[in-house]
Amino acid sequence: MKFVIITDPHFVPEGETLFGLDARANLARAVELINRDHPDIALVILLGDLTQRGEPAAYASIAEILAPLKAPLVPMTGNHDAREALRAAFPQTDRDPGGFVQALRVYDDASILTLDTLDEGGGSSAGYLCAERLAFLEQSLGEAPADRPLLVFQHHPPLDTGLEALDRIKLKNPEQEWAVIARTRRPDYLFMGHVHRPVTGLWRGIPFHIQRGVSHQVAFELEYRDGVPGTYEEPDYVLVEAGPGGVVIHQRAFNYAGPRFLMSDKAAQRGPRLG
Numbered sequence: 001m002k003f004v005i006i007t008d009p010h011f012v013p014e015g016e017t018l019f020g021l022d023a024r025a026n027l028a029r030a031v032e033l034i035n036r037d038h039p040d041i042a043l044v045i046l047l048g049d050l051t052q053r054g055e056p057a058a059y060a061s062i063a064e065i066l067a068p069l070k071a072p073l074v075p076m077t078g079n080h081d082a083r084e085a086l087r088a089a090f091p092q093t094d095r096d097p098g099g100f101v102q103a104l105r106v107y108d109d110a111s112i113l114t115l116d117t118l119d120e121g122g123g124s125s126a127g128y129l130c131a132e133r134l135a136f137l138e139q140s141l142g143e144a145p146a147d148r149p150l151l152v153f154q155h156h157p158p159l160d161t162g163l164e165a166l167d168r169i170k171l172k173n174p175e176q177e178w179a180v181i182a183r184t185r186r187p188d189y190l191f192m193g194h195v196h197r198p199v200t201g202l203w204r205g206i207p208f209h210i211q212r213g214v215s216h217q218v219a220f221e222l223e224y225r226d227g228v229p230g231t232y233e234e235p236d237y238v239l240v241e242a243g244p245g246g247v248v249i250h251q252r253a254f255n256y257a258g259p260r261f262l263m264s265d266k267a268a269q270r271g272p273r274l275g
């Protein structure tokens, strides 16, 4: 199966900008390319932080931009979101028995488990998996068919990336999440947002992927401690193909509209740079 991941668009109400960026234009470009180039995807996962401050007007703005998307959209929560405002703008938003934005989807080639790490009212940007959400995780890990890859999605990483500004606001209780995984099933891949830059590796043997946001990015400054340093690096979306053969992840700098060249072209090799 194929699917697309986009994350951290951080919308503000239409007419406002955040850090001088036009997230509406960025996301509209991503939607255009996803519709044009990936007609065979099963879904688009939006890995949280749909808005910057959670206002209904910001959700209305992002809902308008995402409306042309042809594939089913799975909105998830991030620390900047507000559950009820999100649900009001996206009626298809998942609701587990505890009221959280979580779901297990089983496809022929893979299972997709989306978790809600928003600590609404917690007074911090860090994430949390309460007892109810951990119980949902345990049940879902037990239910997911054993004969196909299990892919888990959550906004907040349970691990330290080495980016100190982000490590301080990761999931508050990674040991509790790990305890559930250790006694049930180890996911085959873990996908996250929140960090606004590409990071990959292994968390206790589980491969993980973190990608750039649709809006602003986080600077590559590992030891920065005085707030979170932002940048205007170009955004990515991600195309994933998952199945019995494994998992392949493509990152696309979707705003790039410059020229292409053939590497065998002698004139291109000599330059000057095209365009």
Ligand SMILES: [Fe+2]
Binding pocket: 008, 010, 049, 078, 080, 194, 195, 196, 213
């Ligand atoms: Fe974010």
